[in-house]
Amino acid sequence: MVLVAAAGGLRILQILRAPVGGLFRHVADLTRYLAAQGHDIGLIVDSVANDAQTETLLKALEQHASLGIHRLPMPRQFGRGDLRTPFAVTALERRLNVDILHGHGAKGGFYARLASYGRHKARVFYTPHGGVLHFPANQMSGRLFHGIERHLMSRTEAIIFESAYAQRTYSALIGAPTCQSAVIHNGLRAEEFEPVVPQDDAADFVFVGELRELKGIFPLVEALALVSRPDGQPARLVMAGDGPQRAALEARVRDLGIADRVDLVGSQPARSVFQRGRCAVVPSLAESLPYVVMEAAAAQLPVIATQVGGIAEIFGPTADSLIKPNSAQHLASSMKRILADPDAAKVEMHARLAHVSAQFSVERMAGAIEDLYHRATRR
Incomplete structure (x- = not known):
């Protein structure tokens, strides 16, 4: 069964690994804002790294996530989950009739863009949140992740950087984005x-x-x-x-x-x-x-x-x-x-x-991201 988007609203899947820290704070604020604007939101998170704290945080988001909160294996380093999860994301994207896949952090961005190889229509966005930028270019892990990042750039609608510093660092380590990019600062609630x-x-x-x-x-x-x-x-x-x-x-x-x-x-x-x-x-x-x-x-x-x-x-x-x-x-x-x-x-x-x-308000941050989503789906 394929679900249909409500009139005027987008169907959006946010993908992240661990629901903790500033990255999760960003996704939670974005989810609440977009839901209030009439969009249908779902979350994909790691099925392994959850504890009582993360369950409480996710429970608080359930009322804003009309597309559900889905758990898939997302190992911190490369593992078996990296072979299966992109296919599961693709299947979920099709079943939910998703317009937007938005990956957050190195692993979230990895899964969102790998899933795009089998997608029908979803536009793929990526916010690094530091993520891949933390891997030094002079180490094997850094060279591996940076190489993957360069390859996946062609599968990305837009890269959203939370700071101009992150944008500069990404360009220095990986190369200037060949896709659209934007600096949209994180924001605070009123x-x-x-x-x-x-x-x-x-x-x-x-x-x-x-x-x-x-x-x-x-x-x-x-x-x-x-x-x-x-x-x-x-x-x-x-x-x-x-x-x-x-x-x-x-x-x-x-x-x-x-x-x-x-x-x-x-x-x-x-x-x-x-x-x-x-x-x-x-x-x-x-x-x-x-x-x-x-x-x-x-x-x-x-x-x-x-x-x-x-x-x-x-x-x-x-x-x-x-x-x-x-x-x-x-x-x-x-x-x-x-x-x-x-x-x-x-x-x-x-x-x-x-x-x-x-x-640095949530309204400014989330509104700018929403505008990018709309522009991508109208093309």
């Missing part, structure tokens, strides 16, 4: 622009992210050890998140003698943690377009961040304040500046807020 008021006993700084070296956690605590408030009291830091290097971080904090100044609170929603600090710090060594920077800016917190990835695109007119990554000294200088002149930090925060409000 309620995320409500200000977060710090608690009376809030720490001076707050970090939200995975506890691993790439997130700059070690330069951050080393910088904190160098920072005091104008009244001479030691500065304090709240760190929310978990990860493989939590134990190493705790050991470093003890070695620095600042255990009483660092509060590790585990994984929590960003906005609930923002109220526990007066300035957000994002000291990453590498990023693409991190949601946490947008979220902190929208919550009306001052933000200290490093000059990596697409963060300058979020900072907009305040990009000159971005600092060198992996430098405790540069971090400490920025932290001292914020503490010494909170009024200047507030002025900078408002300039950044205006930029993020204008450029």
Whole structure:
């Protein structure tokens, strides 16, 4: 039985591997928006990597996914599922009479475009979300994935990059897209622009992210050890998140003698943690377009961040304040500046807020993607 699209609406399958992190946040926001516009949406996710958290997240999307949530094997590395899943995607595309296949991440994009070899009409879109860009060109895995990417470009209607940085990196590693491409920034929901008021006993700084070296956690605590408030009291830091290097971080904090100044609170929603600090710090060594920077800016917190990835695109007119990554000294200088002149930090925060409000909304993001879908299906 082949299902027919409702008048005026598109039938869209979003394909991703693991429903976690910023990639899933993007797909979830896009799904809700498109469903509200009268489109029929389905999701294809990995059948292996699910846990209680992912099931809860997917359950919340069921009411917006009229084409269902389908689980197929999607191994992180190449595996048997990579031989079977593209055929299953093709069969599902035919049965659901899909207009759009949109692959997210390296594996989602791989399946969407391989399925196109057997498709009848669906247009194929691809958003890397970092994905294939994380594989270095000087390693065998990188050369393999990049070669596949070049081959599959001819099966792609359009590549959507979440940042100009991602577009530049893709072109440098793989080559300029031979298909249509567009930069469409991720966006925030309206309620995320409500200000977060710090608690009376809030720490001076707050970090939200995975506890691993790439997130700059070690330069951050080393910088904190160098920072005091104008009244001479030691500065304090709240760190929310978990990860493989939590134990190493705790050991470093003890070695620095600042255990009483660092509060590790585990994984929590960003906005609930923002109220526990007066300035957000994002000291990453590498990023693409991190949601946490947008979220902190929208919550009306001052933000200290490093000059990596697409963060300058979020900072907009305040990009000159971005600092060198992996430098405790540069971090400490920025932290001292914020503490010494909170009024200047507030002025900078408002300039950044205006930029993020204008450029980084879900409506702007999803509306631009919807427009690409419509233009492709009208040709």
